[in-house]
Amino acid sequence: MRLIAAVGCVPEAFPMLRIFMFPSTKIGSFTLPGCIHDLAVVRIRAKSTVKAATAVTAGVAVTIQNRSDHSESIDSADLDDGVSSGLVRLDVSIVDPGNVEVCQDAVVVLDNARNAALFSRGAKILKPKQMLTVNFFVTYECTNAQPLDRRDPDRGDYEHVATVYHEVLDGNPDDHAADDSCPHDPLPGNLDSNPPPRGVRDNGCGNRKPDRTLGAVVQTDVIR
Secondary structure, X not given: OOEEEEEOOOOOOOHHHOEEEEEOOOOOOOOOOOOOOOEEEEEEEOOOEEEOOOOEEEXXXXXXXXXXXXXXXXXXXXXXXXXXXXXXXXXXXXXXXXXXXXXXXXXEEEOHHHHHHHHOXXXXXXXXXXXXXXXXXXXXOEOOOEOOOOOOOOOXXXXXXXXXXXXXXXXXXXXXXXXXXXXXXXXXXXXXXXXOOOOEEOXXXXXXXXXXXXXXXXXXXXXX
């Protein structure tokens, strides 16, 4: 019989109630008063430029943070396909104005080899404030790619948006949607009150804006 740890929705102040052992399958969170369900996307790492005459594939990394008041149990199956389903989903869209560079739809897949390392010992137990990085492969293709022009503020060809879906873990929706996607602006006061009692800093997510704050789009420019 294979046993795995399942994490109930119990605040970290009560560790003896938090971990239970069940056979075979993951047990979802228990609904107890005071439980906060909050995951946030805190970073997207994508190449600002890729050079290619044809299609080119590059890695993109999305980092999430557990801002719940309890540990979250994440299985490899929770990642699903990472595009239309799964805990963390990456959308990559064409933003080339007028499609002058004749860009094709991006192809997004999970980097299964790198992600497998996250679950080498079974389910990943993510404690409050801990982070987890999910890796993707993105294939970009612009058949009329232009040379790099740093003077062009709109030179990006593709835009990345990452979103985390807490309900994939246990059916409970996220209690705080303001930080579920990246890019997002800094939260008021640069602070997320979750997890209590002190919360965590939230300076926004994405590239830097002209005023140096985070929250700008994350783009990749295909050049020749």
